[in-house]
Amino acid sequence: MNENLEAVIREICQKYANDSARMMDIVRDVQASMGGVSKVAMKAIAAAVGVAQVEVESVVSFYAHLSSESKGKVVIRLCNDFIDRMFGANRVAETFEKEFGIKFGETTDDGLVSLEYTPCIGMCDQPPAALINDRIVTWLSTDMASRIAKAIKEEGNIDKLNLPNGDGNNSHPLVNSMVHNNLREKGDMIFANFVPGAALKNAIAETPVECIKNVKASRLRGRGGAGFPTGMKWEFTRGADGDEKYVLCNADEGEPGTFKDRVILTEAPELMFEGMTVAGYAIGAQSGVVYLRGEYQYLTDFLNDVLQKRRDAGLLGKNILGKEGFNFDIRIQMGAGAYICGEETALISSCEGLRGDPKNRPPFPAQKGYLGKPTSVNNVETFCAVAKIMEKGAPWFAQKGSTGSAGLKLFSVSGDCKKPGVYELPFGTTVKELLQKVGAEDAIAVQVGGACGITVAPNDFDKEICYDHLATGGSVMVFGPGRDLLELAHSFMEFFEEESCGYCTPCRVGNTLLKRRLEYIIEGKGTPEDLIYMETLGNTIKHTSRCGLGQTSANPVLTTLQNFRSLYESKVKPSVDGLQPSFSLDKAVGLSEEIVGRKSIHHHD
Amino acid sequence: MTKPKVATTSLAGCFGCHMSILDIDDRILKLVELIDFNKSPVTDIKKFSERCLVGLVEGGCCNEENVHVLQDFRKNCDVLISVGDCAIMGGIPAMRNGISLKECFQEAYQDGVTVYNPSGKIPSDKELPLLLDKVYPCSAIVKMDYHMPGCPPSADTIWETLVALLTNKPLDLPYELIKYD
Numbered sequence: 208m209n210e211n212l213e214a215v216i217r218e219i220c221q222k223y224a225n226d227s228a229r230m231m232d233i234v235r236d237v238q239a240s241m242g243g244v245s246k247v248a249m250k251a252i253a254a255a256v257g258v259a260q261v262e263v264e265s266v267v268s269f270y271a272h273l274s275s276e277s278k279g280k281v282v283i284r285l286c287n288d289f290i291d292r293m294f295g296a297n298r299v300a301e302t303f304e305k306e307f308g309i310k311f312g313e314t315t316d317d318g319l320v321s322l323e324y325t326p327c328i329g330m331c332d333q334p335p336a337a338l339i340n341d342r343i344v345t346w347l348s349t350d351m352a353s354r355i356a357k358a359i360k361e362e363g364n365i366d367k368l369n370l371p372n373g374d375g376n377n378s379h380p381l382v383n384s385m386v387h388n389n390l391r392e393k394g395d396m397i398f399a400n401f402v403p404g405a406a407l408k409n410a411i412a413e414t415p416v417e418c419i420k421n422v423k424a425s426r427l428r429g430r431g432g433a434g435f436p437t438g439m440k441w442e443f444t445r446g447a448d449g450d451e452k453y454v455l456c457n458a459d460e461g462e463p464g465t466f467k468d469r470v471i472l473t474e475a476p477e478l479m480f481e482g483m484t485v486a487g488y489a490i491g492a493q494s495g496v497v498y499l500r501g502e503y504q505y506l507t508d509f510l511n512d513v514l515q516k517r518r519d520a521g522l523l524g525k526n527i528l529g530k531e532g533f534n535f536d537i538r539i540q541m542g543a544g545a546y547i548c549g550e551e552t553a554l555i556s557s558c559e560g561l562r563g564d565p566k567n568r569p570p571f572p573a574q575k576g577y578l579g580k581p582t583s584v585n586n587v588e589t590f591c592a593v594a595k596i597m598e599k600g601a602p603w604f605a606q607k608g609s610t611g612s613a614g615l616k617l618f619s620v621s622g623d624c625k626k627p628g629v630y631e632l633p634f635g636t637t638v639k640e641l642l643q644k645v646g647a648e649d650a651i652a653v654q655v656g657g658a659c660g661i662t663v664a665p666n667d668f669d670k671e672i673c674y675d676h677l678a679t680g681g682s683v684m685v686f687g688p689g690r691d692l693l694e695l696a697h698s699f700m701e702f703f704e705e706e707s708c709g710y711c712t713p714c715r716v717g718n719t720l721l722k723r724r725l726e727y728i729i730e731g732k733g734t735p736e737d738l739i740y741m742e743t744l745g746n747t748i749k750h751t752s753r754c755g756l757g758q759t760s761a762n763p764v765l766t767t768l769q770n771f772r773s774l775y776e777s778k779v780k781p782s783v784d785g786l787q788p789s790f791s792l793d794k795a796v797g798l799s800e801e802i803v804g805r806k807s808i809h810h811h812d
Numbered sequence: 813m814t815k816p817k818v819a820t821t822s823l824a825g826c827f828g829c830h831m832s833i834l835d836i837d838d839r840i841l842k843l844v845e846l847i848d849f850n851k852s853p854v855t856d857i858k859k860f861s862e863r864c865l866v867g868l869v870e871g872g873c874c875n876e877e878n879v880h881v882l883q884d885f886r887k888n889c890d891v892l893i894s895v896g897d898c899a900i901m902g903g904i905p906a907m908r909n910g911i912s913l914k915e916c917f918q919e920a921y922q923d924g925v926t927v928y929n930p931s932g933k934i935p936s937d938k939e940l941p942l943l944l945d946k947v948y949p950c951s952a953i954v955k956m957d958y959h960m961p962g963c964p965p966s967a968d969t970i971w972e973t974l975v976a977l978l979t980n981k982p983l984d985l986p987y988e989l990i991k992y993d
Contacts, residue, residue, distance in 0.1 A: 782955060784887065787953055
């Protein structure tokens with residue numbers, strides 16, 4: 208074994224105290240320094256932290272951004288979700304392929320560039336977008352792609368292009384990114400003025416139990432989409448037995464079409480950290496972890512700087528704000544490209560240095576979560592709301608929004624509209640009202656809740672967006688005249704097929720079967736029976752999958768079947784002779800004819 | 813009154829399901845009172861001579877001949893039943909679906925340890941039906957009306973199913989006949 212390699216790996220592992228729970232950080236650092244995590248490197252890591260090599264391998268092979276092979280010096284990850292394709296991602300891809308002389312999925316012979324596709328990177332408001340190593344480029348054109356390719360070929364990076372920085376903190380020296388906030392409408396909550404410490408001061412003036420009582424009185428429900436009452440979650444976590452407790456912030460914003468957390472992390476990180484600190488006080492935790500999606504790596508230096516400033520100001524660390532015994536600190540855990548890690552138990556697995564597999568429930572995280580200790584996992588926006596509730600009081604919050612869904616909500620609007628971006632609006636806003644605001648009165652369909660959400664038809668545009676009618680973690684994708692909704696459903700099924708962790712059969716196999724049947728229909732080879740088959744299979748996946756991914760992954764097909772059935776019906780026709788139009792004997796024997804060297808003696812269809 | 817006709821075939825199967833049909837033992841005498849077998853290995857009738865009420869299909873489709881037999885069954889039978897797991901989802905033969913067809917041929921005719929084939933050629937005789945790119949379940953080729961699970965389905969399952977179908981009565985199989993764990 209290469210001694211130098213071993214020395215480097217030993218040093219990296221020591222940086223994380225040879226703690227196997229920090230496997231994500233270890234393999235990320237190894238990859239950053241060596242271009243990939245080779246088998247030899249895995250062996251060295253395993254030896255250093257005292258686990259089996261296969262455990263290291265299971266982590267490296269699970270995450271999209273990790274690889275056992277060395278990737279190019281520059282890795283271009285082009286987002287190919289439906290929205291980005293609507294705005295020309297395919298043409299950008301062709302340009303990159305032509306410029307570098309390789310296909311997507313390949314690396315140039317000189318090891319300079321790798322081209323890869325990636326699902327939604329949280330930039331649907333400025334598509335097409337790509338990650339170039341950790342840097343984000345947005346609003347790509349074929350012209351821009353050529354310029355990027357030339358710069359990389361000449362200099363090995365894109366520094367000389369001097370891409371203009373975005374607005375607000377995107378221009379902060381520690382962020383330095385061309386990302387734009389596209390913050391279109393501010394309410395009086397998350398993006399309103401906030402003095403760091405204001406919420407904490409009010410919180411510590413009360414007992415932790417009173418604090419939780421306040422959160423319950425505010426009727427705040429989880430902003431990630433599932434809508435579990437936050438106060439109740441905290442109460443369970445506080446009440447659970449455990450010498451240590453943890454606060455986890457879910458910043459793995461991976462639901463296609465969601466990017467509101469990106470704007471919070473850029474413009475209101477203080478508010479989020481303050482909310483986490485309040486949670487620490489309320490449930491009796493001393494540590495918090497922000498699980499940040501790998502795609503938002505460009506924000507880590509900035510966020511760490513904010514954390515340091517809060518420590519310096521006495522808002523984190525020991526005896527916070529002079530309150531004896533109130534100790535709390537926060538670290539940032541980077542993800543590495545896995546949608547499933549937005550599911551709270553998978554997120555916990557990932558924080559523990561494992562594959563992002565969901566865990567069995569019960570026990571719930573509130574009883575046994577991170578490292579087996581009681582843990583509260585809440586969304587970025589939820590923590591922000593908590594901080595505002597502490598600052599302004601529970602009644603102030605509770606009177607906003609609709610009956611079952613209190614407060615304001617951030618919506619990430621993308622697609623065919625004049626003003627894509629982030630809107631802070633009260634719960635209970637109807638789809639129609641939202642469409643008027645964003646300039647999309649001619650929409651033919653709206654996807655509420657991301658890939659796992661609902662495809663809403665115009666006759667339902669009067670419905671309210673809230674937990675009781677159209678639930679969403681924030682994603683709203685708008686589709687104008689001429690967009691093909693079956694292709695939309697197909698692209699979501701492709702996404703779920705790729706992102707399923709593979710643990711349970713209904714999700715791993717079912718989504719593939721569902722996607723294949725949908726393809727038959729799109730190709731005009733479907734029969735009316737296929738629609739019934741898809742409904743039955745979709746419901747089986749929904750009811751028998753192990754976690755939230757599988758329980759919602761059939762929605763693209765199920766909700767389009769429900770709300771746009773005529774689109775399907777116009778594509779299918781009954782088979783008069785009982786033969787399946789999707790089967791072609793010619794195609795099925797083609798390979799055999801080639802290998803054996805003779806034609807089929809049966810008639811060709 | 814003429815008796816309803818039943819046809820059976822074994823495609824990419826092992827004939828185990830047909831053995832299970834024979835396992836109905838002396839009930840076969842009762843069965844012959846109820847039906848006539850048409851095209852079937854049981855009668856050795858090679859071509860459909862009459863339209864059949866029921867077609868029992870064992871095995872999935874691994875080659876072009878399987879496809880033609882199955883399509884022929886669809887044309888000549890009112891009700892088609894997949895009998896056994898191979899017919900329903902490909903079964904054991906479908907284990908080759910994870911291996912490329914080229915590798916399958918190489919292993920069978922060129923590289924296998926017991927292969928004696930000095931010419932190294934892959935047989936191309938017209939008598940040998942061409943293999944399909946993969947093994948297909950019957951329902952991927954034609955519309956199947958019912959699926960009878962099991963490897964093989966027990967004689968009782970086959971008997972109860974046939975009797976229910978022929979007497980137009982609802983089928984109520986006890987749990988013991990359809991559990992496999």
